[in-house]
Amino acid sequence: DGGITQSPKYLFRKEGQNVTLSCEQNLNHDAMYWYRQDPGQGLRLIYYSQIVNDFQKGDIAEGYSVSREKKESFPLTVTSAQKNPTAFYLCASSIVGLAGSSYNEQFFGPGTRLTVL
């Protein structure tokens, strides 16, 4: 089945440690995204990538880093600089449409719930 895999489902880390969240897709999509979902705040964009070896900051990139070395993979690192890292993290992907715009819908993974103790 085609889809997006995020692992692990639940992740616990001690304060001050960096942690990397995995996101893999086999949909052959060019664009990939990371969102953070907090109650009452909807989805907020952390980083996105239109193509391999290229990515842009979203609205809340501080304290996070990403890489895009392969089309199917877009890992997110939550660094110790992120002041409030406990949250639900969602990865998404979409097709890049004509003229470079991503006009198709996004497909989402199941999410990773990160708790920093």
Next chain:
Amino acid sequence: AQSVSQHNHHVILSEAASLELGCNYSYGGTVNLFWYVQYPGQHLQLLLKYFSGDPLVKGIKGFEAEFIKSKFSFNLRKPSVQWSDTAEYFCAVNGEGTYKYIFGTGTRLKVLA
């Protein structure tokens, strides 16, 4: 600033009641519009989308939405809700020619059996 507003944060309805969830956006250009649903314990999934053409779009499970350009709105409707519609609903906007999607804060719908 670009934004999406969902005015109803929590909605409680009885089965068979009609549903309308509001969505207004602020964006200075052509937009693509989406409604997503997140059922308890499940992935976010697409309900419906609007790119162009008929402003009344139909989606899965009997949902529909109407794009009113003059009002910058894309309200979601369903004539008769079911208990299984209990979920969180998100409106999203994508500016034409951009990769960013802007999401609203979501509306939690609870349908009483």
